[in-house]
Amino acid sequence: MSAIWKYFTLETTTSSTAICNLCKIKVSRGGSSVAVYNTTNLIKHLKNHHTEEHEEFRQAKQKKDEESKKQLTLPEAYSRHEKLPNNSPKAAKITEKVLEFIVLDDQPLSVVDNVGFRRLMEYLEPRYSLPSQKYISETALPEQYSRVMTLIEEQVKDAQSMSFTADIWSSAVCPMSLLSVTVHWVNPQSYDFQNVVLQVKGLCGSQTSTSISTVIREMLGKWNISLKKVHTIVRDNASNMKKAMDDLGIASLGCxxxxxxxxxxxxxLSQRSVSDAVASARKIVGHFKHSPLACTLLEDIQTELQMTQKRLKQDVQTRWNSTHQMIASLLEQKRALCAYAADHNLPVKLTANQWALLEKTMNILALFAELTRNISSSTSTTADVIPAISVLERLLSRQDDSDTGIKSMKTTLLQAVNRRFGEVQDEPLYSIATLLDPRYKDRYFTRKDTAKSAKDALAREVEKMEEILQRTSTIVGEPAAKLLCLEAARPSTSTSQCSLSSLFEEILEEHEDPTAGRSITSTSSQIQTYLAEQTIPRSDSPFQYWRINQHRFPALAATAVKFLCAPSTSVESERLFSTVSNVIGERSRRLTADKAEMLFFLKKNLPLVLK
Known part of the structure; x- marks a missing residue:
């Protein structure tokens, strides 16, 4: 940039005039467009009206010209073309960024051997030598994995109670099965809900309960996590997973x-009328999916009807949410489809009754879809299960005029809900968590006996927590480390500066009943006070409620840290495998299980470190 701009300012980058900083006069930049603007008029203005500044500008310009003409020494010229040593800080940083690109963008390790990528790196930094795939795989990847693992380990070791999600995935392109374990906990200081991928490990041989339990035990041992710290494991509903948790002696919940x-x-979807209508809808969507001509004709009709051009969505029969999306896309394009059917053949035609049935089916599926989104969020816990079921039961049991034709469907759905979730309120892992969620408390229990049993179970848990708190602190609710600092700050009773208040406290401590602070009456009073208060809005965070109220209800808050760390689904583990096909695809089918484990671990945990 020219030194003249030290004396002039532009209102915008495309301004045809420049403002003199000395006299505030606007001076033309010359030319008729941005491409031909110059600084000639600006220099003349400085020379004619500001002599001293012009001389300063002239000397600065002369010095700059001399420096640009200065000939480089031979070592300087050579250094500009010399390759960076592989162990230099800049080369190491570039290699680290290349690995981040591979991990975060699901690139194969072999991308470093691709001609286009190597040419790009050569252009960006000619002195950098791109390492081979072997170096990335055998050296850079394990080093980055070790660094991130150390940082995650520092976070996990401070957790007081942890819950896990576990899931198994099998590759379709190579003989590989992987077991993922995600850890969830509530930070005892900030009360933030946190989760990281603990490990992804290959499973050899049959996926028996014994092999699964052995792998999980090895994972926990690798991270120095005691089974006593494990609150629960949320798993899929397969019998081998359930038995594996039983073999480990760990409480577990189905997803x-x-x-x-x-x-x-x-x-x-098992209803005959519904399944027939959905099957017909699937055939119609398949017709347009497999016929480019039919798809083009439908788009022309959409344009004529002034509708947005959208393609119909094909569902996957094993995923009901995709069926919901397929039905929604059909109903949205109903006018266009009817116009198409008037002039062209369709494999089947939906009757008026089937259209009405699909619309009502979509409305019910939309409710399930919304519920699934809520419970699958990263902050959803087991406390959300009982309220969700209670709301679902009330919704399905309510009948109105709009239910014509689907009353039996809603009845069948209600029976399925009762069959699957009839005993949820009797499970302490769910009921206690619900009580400890200030958004729900005891308001969503449908039976008085289960609510009473849940409160009794909560009282027992709080009593246990009070015992733990009293063992680790002399003032309930204060961390032991903080209390040790307080003790160090107190004057010694053996000095003449001993205060009367410390003596009073000393005598009280000598005659204090160690069980007084743990009476059932005290526990019940704390629970009753908490439950009697108004619930907080559902949009508020239960974790932040306990952060604010931990001093009012210390034992309850500590119990909440334990029970609210359990997610309601194993979605976090399933989400990990949603990107597996990108990592282990046709280009990476020779990837070994240990390298795949490192890539998955970094894919999910590296963004946490980069933040």
Whole structure:
């Protein structure tokens, strides 16, 4: 940039005039467009009206010209073309960024051998030598994995109670099965809900309960996580997973989202009238999916009807949410489809009754879809299950005039819900978590006996927590480390500066009944006070409620940290495998299980570190 701009300012980058900083006069930049603007008029203005500044500008320009003409020494010229040593800080940083690109964008490790990528790196930094695939795989990847693992380990070790999600995935392009374990906990200081991928490990041989339990035990051992710290494991509903948790002696829960899927298939899509209408809809969508001509004709009709051009969505029969999306796309294009059917053949034609049935089916599926989205969020916990079921039961049991033709469908759905979730309120892992969620408390229990049993179970848990707190602190609710600092700050009773208040406290401590602070009356009073207060809005965070109220209800808050760390679904583990096909695809089918484990671990945890 010219030194003249030290004395002039532009209102915008495309302004035809420049403002003199000394006299505030606007001076033309010359030329008729941005491409031909110059600084000649600006220099003349400085020379004619500001002599001293012009001389300063002239000297600065002369110095700059001399420096540009200065000939480089031989070492300087050579260094500009010399390759960076592989162990230099800049080369190491570039290699680290290349690995981040591979991990975060699901690129194969072999991308470093691609001609286009190598040419790009050569252009961006000619002195950098791009390492081979072997170096990335054998050296850079393990080093990055080790660094991130150390950082995650620092976070996990401070967790007081942890819950896990577990899921198994098998590759369709190579003989590989992987077990993923995600850990969830509530930070005891900030009360933030956190989760990271703990490990993804290859399963050899049959996926028996013994092999699964062995792998999970090895995972926990690798991370130095005691079984006593494990609150629960949320798994899929397969019998081998359930038995594996039983063999480990760990409490486990089935995935709530998967159970909801079973309810929909058993109570809704199994209905003969509904399944026939959905099958017909599937044939219509398939007709346009497999015929480019039919698809083009439909788009022309959409344009004529002044509708947005949209393609119909094909469903996957094992995924009910895709069926919901397919029905929604059909109903949205109903006018265009009817116009198409008037002049062209369709494999089947939907009757008026079937259209009405599909619309009502979509409305019910939309409710399940919304519920599934809520419970599948990253902050959803087991506390959300009982309220969700209670709302679902009330919705399905309510009858109105709009239910004509689907009353039996709703009845069947309600029966499926009762069959799948009839004993949920009797499960302490769900009921206690619900009580400890300030958004729900005891308001969503449908039976008085289950509500009473849940409160009794909560009282027992709080009593246990009070014992733990009293063992680790002399003032309930204060961390032991903080209390040690307080003790160090107190004056010694052996000095003449001993205060009367410390003596009073000393005498009280000598005669204090160690069980006084743990009486059932105190526990019951704390629980009753908490439950009697108004619930917070559903949009508020239960974790932040306990952060604010931990000093009012110390034992309850500590119990909430334990029970609210459990997610309601195993979606976090399933989400990990949603990107597996990108990592282990046709280009990476020779990827070994240990390298795949590192890539998955970094894919999910590296963004947390980069933040």
């Amino acid at each position: 709530f989202a998967q159970s909801l899927q079973f309810v929909i298939h058993e109570g809704l």
